[in-house]
Amino acid sequence: MLKLELRHLGALLDALAGQGKVYAPFRQGGRTDFAWYDGTAGRDAAALDLEHHTARAPKDVLFPQVEDLLRFRQQGKKLGLEAAPLPTESVVAFGVRGCDTAGFAILDKVFLQDPADLYYRARRDSLTVLGLACGELEETCFCRTFGLDPAAPGGDVDLWLAGGALYWQARTDKGRRLTEALGAAVPFTDAADTTADTAAGAAADAVPPAVAAQRDAVHASYDRLPLAELRFDDRLYHHEREAFRSPVWESLAATCLTCRTCTYVCPTCHCFDVRDEKTAPGTTERYRCWDSCMDRDFTQMPHGNPRKGKTERFRQRYLHKLVYFPEDHGGTYACTGCGRCLQACPVSLNIVKVEQALAADLGAVGAAPDGKGGAQ
């Protein structure tokens, strides 16, 4: 494990920028969000914010809100097609929390399953994730519900802010390559130096006391959170039909505004639309952009929309996360407990309230607590 004095953060950012485009959390106007470290005013080492959680998930780095795919050009009587080049430029995402690296893993399940999405795969291959262990938790955090550990971010490199320094541990080949490439440009010291009695061979794996203390502190503060004991009810995805027909949807959806906020801040929402737009006489551009199942025209077809109203759209979003996704992916919920929708929903509806209402209702109708037998 390596160690870096916090005053060298600027040098680290610059050295990372030498390895690729850097995507990092910056604090601007009282909120923290991921942005490109590209010389834009207000995005410098001083504004780098490793303390607060970001308002939006960093999924743009793999799945941008808008991505060009094709251009059609009329050339005489022929139609010329130009595919957008694959995004192969190296990218470093700095300071990604455990809930968001888990979000990347869920996006991987969607976009990398056969046939893999070429654009996504190109971005994924050229991305190195620097995970950051959580320091302060928010009351909306519930990552442990999904077996995640806020102190083990799970990036290519894992970072801990502890004892006034940044600790650096490469976990994957990508991470080790990046660590080597940074080389002397960053004044790392060996974190093991602090534990003088450790043998040199074991030192690389040893956890420095500052990191261990930080980890314990985070675990202890997690235990005090309101959602610390929250567990999602696995009966839900074994009882799809009951969940679908539950009477709770009507009342839960009654005050949903069907805006797109929850889907756009979510680290796992991945629906997109493909659109064509005429940009000049004879030229049309095709791009894909985020879509939201909350939208009136989502699944709109020439004959109409199979999801007739707000309740059906609302139900689709939550059943996708709580039932359909775990059914298809071995029990993995399409939620990582980041808590963003709990904070962002303008009318305070969220996945936790929905899950609890639904689980209570299933309990009431007497769905079997385990096994798939209950569904007809």
Added chain:
Amino acid sequence: MQKIEDLMRAKAAAVLADGAADCVLAWKRGIFPYDHAPALFRRGDDLADLVYDVFCPANLAKYLLATSRAGERAAVFLKPCDTYGVNQLLKDHRVVRDRILAIGTPCGGMVDVKKLRGAGCGTILAVKDRGDVLTVTTAKGPVTVAKGEVLLRKCLACKGNAYQIADDEIGTPRGTPPAPADRYAEVRTLEGLSPDERFAFWRQELSKCIRCNTCRDVCPACTCEQCVFDHPGSGVDGKAYVDTSQEALFHIIRAFHVAGRCTGCGECGRVCPQGIRLDLLNHKFAKDIDAFFGPCQPGADADSPAPQSTFRFEDPEPEAVTRQDDRRDRHA
């Protein structure tokens, strides 16, 4: 605050029991001290969850569209600023008066959770309202915050404690946050900048937009059956911005469409997940309407014509509007 909540519960139970209303629109307790959600109560048994405190900013007026459309008579708890929205819905012929039981509910200002977090309350575990101050239990211990410091921006532009429409009232009206000396002070400051500075400000502000449409969806004045932004033929139905010009286009059109009908409830600014100063667009139109066509407070009544559906022979010529601006630019 507890007392009002009890009165509300009793009132809700009474109107549901005697058939005065088919349903009750109110706020429902959440998981945390602050995440009360708007809710539709249909059974007296559910009313234990009804809550009312400084974390009930949502304007319930918009939900009347659905209940009125369904032919239900809804009792709705309305803070003074929310009553403007109901009048505006009536004026726009979007709801049926007989299907609304408007219950005025006193309000002393609502608290912004984001501001609370900014005021040193990192992990909010409990909140106690002590009148002028809030005592917040955080992961690091108790923090005392002055309520005036953490009020929502919309409450800083409070229009007072009078109900514009109310069939019934709960308790007695409260003292409201101090009304601003000039509601349009920030608009005036912006107007005083040079065109390039204004452009830079708005480019920065609007480029944050992720086109979630929440500002539209929450707005009690946005009531079209099919919104132009959802209409595939409109050319502005994009779900994301591919070019910066689209940001300005969306926001001008949205604000223009509600100009003269926007009551200034401030919900759009409150709900924006990107923190865009939408209030500065709506206030600009409100200020211009006052200046060009005479004073107007949308939602103060339910029958006067909306500014964009009427005219006066002596309205200013567009040329005069811009000439005035030129003069001001030179002074700036």
Added chain:
Amino acid sequence: MLVTQEQKQQPAAGAAAGKDTAVGKDTGTGAAAFEPKIVAFCCNWCSYAGADGAGTARKHYPANVKIIKVPCSGRVRPLFILRAFQKGADGVILCGCHPGDCHYMTGNYYARRRMDLLLSMLDYLGVAKDRLRVAWVSASEGARFADLMNEFTAHIASLGENVKLRDMRCRK
């Protein structure tokens, strides 16, 4: 029909007119000189007839001006104007009947209110205020219509290309 034919002849006429106006100053700089695109929304009853009158009176105005006929100035939504800017117009002019002369009695009064607000908002956002104009032109004011278009075209030419409200993809 007459106007359609007249418009077809405009490139020549426009170039001729250009020499007498400020446009000449810009076009004089070379073959690649800036030619502004101008969209004129004209109401069917007064302004479009005014444009017709300009044609029959052999009054020239620049070919840069593309007329879109609308039933009434009150038909024009702010969105029409913003879309014109977005899709490449450098200037937009809305022409209607003089207040009091509207074929539908009051349509232009509503248009006037709308344009008051739109102009003021565009100014507030720091965009395009000088590029949008509202003018009342009656059916008998053919000469005035031509003068107005000459003057507006020269004005827009002096401002240069519209960038702030334009979809820059359209230039690729």
